[in-house]
Amino acid sequence: MSEFVLHCFGESGNSYKAALMLELSGCDWEAKWVPFFEGATRSPEWRESVNEMGEAPVLEHGDLTLTQSGVILDYLADITGKFGGETPAEKREIWRWILFDNHKFTSYFATLRFLVGIKKFPENPTTEFLRGRVVDAYKVVEKHLKGRDFLVAQRPTIADFSLAGYVFYTEETGLDRGALFPAISAWADRIASLPGWKAPYDLMPTKAG
Amino acid sequence: MSEFVLHCFGESGNSYKAALMLELSGCDWEAKWVPFFEGATRSPEWRESVNEMGEAPVLEHGDLTLTQSGVILDYLADITGKFGGETPAEKREIWRWILFDNHKFTSYFATLRFLVGIKKFPENPTTEFLRGRVVDAYKVVEKHLKGRDFLVAQRPTIADFSLAGYVFYTEETGLDRGALFPAISAWADRIASLPGWKAPYDLMPTKAG
Numbered sequence: 001m002s003e004f005v006l007h008c009f010g011e012s013g014n015s016y017k018a019a020l021m022l023e024l025s026g027c028d029w030e031a032k033w034v035p036f037f038e039g040a041t042r043s044p045e046w047r048e049s050v051n052e053m054g055e056a057p058v059l060e061h062g063d064l065t066l067t068q069s070g071v072i073l074d075y076l077a078d079i080t081g082k083f084g085g086e087t088p089a090e091k092r093e094i095w096r097w098i099l100f101d102n103h104k105f106t107s108y109f110a111t112l113r114f115l116v117g118i119k120k121f122p123e124n125p126t127t128e129f130l131r132g133r134v135v136d137a138y139k140v141v142e143k144h145l146k147g148r149d150f151l152v153a154q155r156p157t158i159a160d161f162s163l164a165g166y167v168f169y170t171e172e173t174g175l176d177r178g179a180l181f182p183a184i185s186a187w188a189d190r191i192a193s194l195p196g197w198k199a200p201y202d203l204m205p206t207k208a209g
Numbered sequence: 210m211s212e213f214v215l216h217c218f219g220e221s222g223n224s225y226k227a228a229l230m231l232e233l234s235g236c237d238w239e240a241k242w243v244p245f246f247e248g249a250t251r252s253p254e255w256r257e258s259v260n261e262m263g264e265a266p267v268l269e270h271g272d273l274t275l276t277q278s279g280v281i282l283d284y285l286a287d288i289t290g291k292f293g294g295e296t297p298a299e300k301r302e303i304w305r306w307i308l309f310d311n312h313k314f315t316s317y318f319a320t321l322r323f324l325v326g327i328k329k330f331p332e333n334p335t336t337e338f339l340r341g342r343v344v345d346a347y348k349v350v351e352k353h354l355k356g357r358d359f360l361v362a363q364r365p366t367i368a369d370f371s372l373a374g375y376v377f378y379t380e381e382t383g384l385d386r387g388a389l390f391p392a393i394s395a396w397a398d399r400i401a402s403l404p405g406w407k408a409p410y411d412l413m414p415t416k417a418g
Contacts, residue, residue, distance in 0.1 A: 053309055053349055068308040071301050092280050099277040100262055102312040126338045140262055 004029035007050065007058040009036045010206035011118065013110055013166035015057040017069040018076075019203045020161050024196050025080045033205040069165070070098045073158035083158050093152045097159040104137040109166050109173070117171025131174060138181050145183040149190060156194060164191050168199050213238035216259065216267040218245045219415035220327065222319055222375035224266040226278040227285070228412045229370050233405050234289045242414040243267075278374070279307045282367035292367050302361045306368040313346040318375050318382070326380025340383060347390050354392040358399060365403060373400050377408050 004022055008015030008031050015034075022029040034040050034056045041047075041054045051058050051067045059066045059075075066072050074095075077084030085091035101107075112130040115121045141163065144151065151159045167177075167188045178185050191197065213231055217224030217240050224243075231238040243249050243265045250256075250263045260267050260276045268275045268284075275281050283304075286293030294300035310316075321339040324330045350372065353360065360368045376386075376397045387394050400406065 047352075052353060054345075066301065066305075068305045070308045071305050074304065075301065092275065092284065095283065096262075096275075096277045096280050099279045099308070099311050102308050103316055107312055107316060125333060126335045129335045136263075143256075144261060 002028045002030040005060040008204045009034045010201045010204040014069045016200045017165040018057045018072045025082045094159045098162045101162045108133040142181045211237045211239040214269040217413045218243045219410045219413040223278045225409045226374040227266045227281045234291045303368045307371045310371045317342040322382045351390045
């Protein structure tokens with residue numbers, strides 16, 4: 001068995017945050033597919049024995065079971081010594097962006113992409129509401145990235161991997177990112193150029209395999 | 210001037226998380242009112258000079274300016290030695306709940322309460338969607354709190370203060386918390402019984418004063 005086991009599924013950008021970190025850090029890891037669309041994370045068994053929050057990803061490392069992508073990223077940065085903050089100020093800045101990501105940047109986008117891109121719901125007041133919130137959150141990151149290569153430092157950190165969780169998925173969301181947010185798109189290209197980078201569906205399993 | 214200055218406003222549960230921690234830790238702090246409903250946090254001046262994320266709370270401590278309630282709580286626990294985690298496992302568990310709070314527990318509830326309780330929007334598909342998400346998130350916390358006094362340890366921690374951010378507000382949201390979530394309500398009562406506890410509008414200023 002590999003040193004790290006990540007419970008994940010290809011469509012999950014939150015899982016991808018952890019998978020990307022494991023891969024780029026050169027960890028010995030394997031993916032264990034979570035049949036999310038078959039209701040796995042909502043089952044009593046999953047909630048009792050794996051994650052009471054009913055979510056993926058879940059990372060197993062020895063006796064430890066960790067959930068929440070932010071906790072997993074922080075843990076991996078600590079034990080690998082890679083992609084973490086080097087000073088207290090950098091560590092705070094990393095958490096600041098991970099929290100903004102969880103609260104707004106990933107949160108609204110992931111929900112919009114789930115409804116529009118995966119569930120194929122027709123346009124409705126909720127998708128419109130979510131898209132407005134996505135644009136507000138993306139504007140904050142777009143402005144921050146102008147003149148910067150990465151979010152927190154001159155090098156990539158786990159903050160970048162957190163916010164990058166959903167930017168490589170191509171399902172429809174009704175947003176033309178390249179036109180609206182060129183700095184975010186250029187930053188995504190920089191992440192995709194890191195040695196060892198892989199796209200979500202090349203790093204994590206789906207039902208199709 | 211006080212040692213800590215918290216930019217906040219009474220209606221902001223995210224600000225309340227920080228205000229409650231400052232108060233219960235016995236910090237020398239003062240509140241500086243943010244005219245949120247007059248658009249202060251969306252103004253270019255605020256975004257340039259105070260918080261590019263366009264949000265409250267913001268904490269000033271000496272030369273430091275901190276944003277994101279989770280970062281502020283973690284910082285205050287570190288420097289006061291109060292309400293933080295005592296082991297690496299506790300610290301991870303605290304972050305796990307703060308992240309769940311930012312992603313789901315506070316996030317959906319705060320948006321629902323803003324639309325329904327403050328903006329007084331009539332019921333619509335978006336409020337219905339949000340209320341469904343609130344119920345899902347509240348169920349996770351309800352189940353976790355059954356048989357526990359506090360979220361992470363036998364004592365209150367900053368994780369409790371984070372999730373407690375919005376539970377003391379009484380504006381209408383169309384949810385009968387006492388009937389649906391008795392363990393959450395009992396936990397809120399325990400927090401309200403802590404020495405020095407104050408309700409949001411007694412701790413932070415509003416336009417009315």
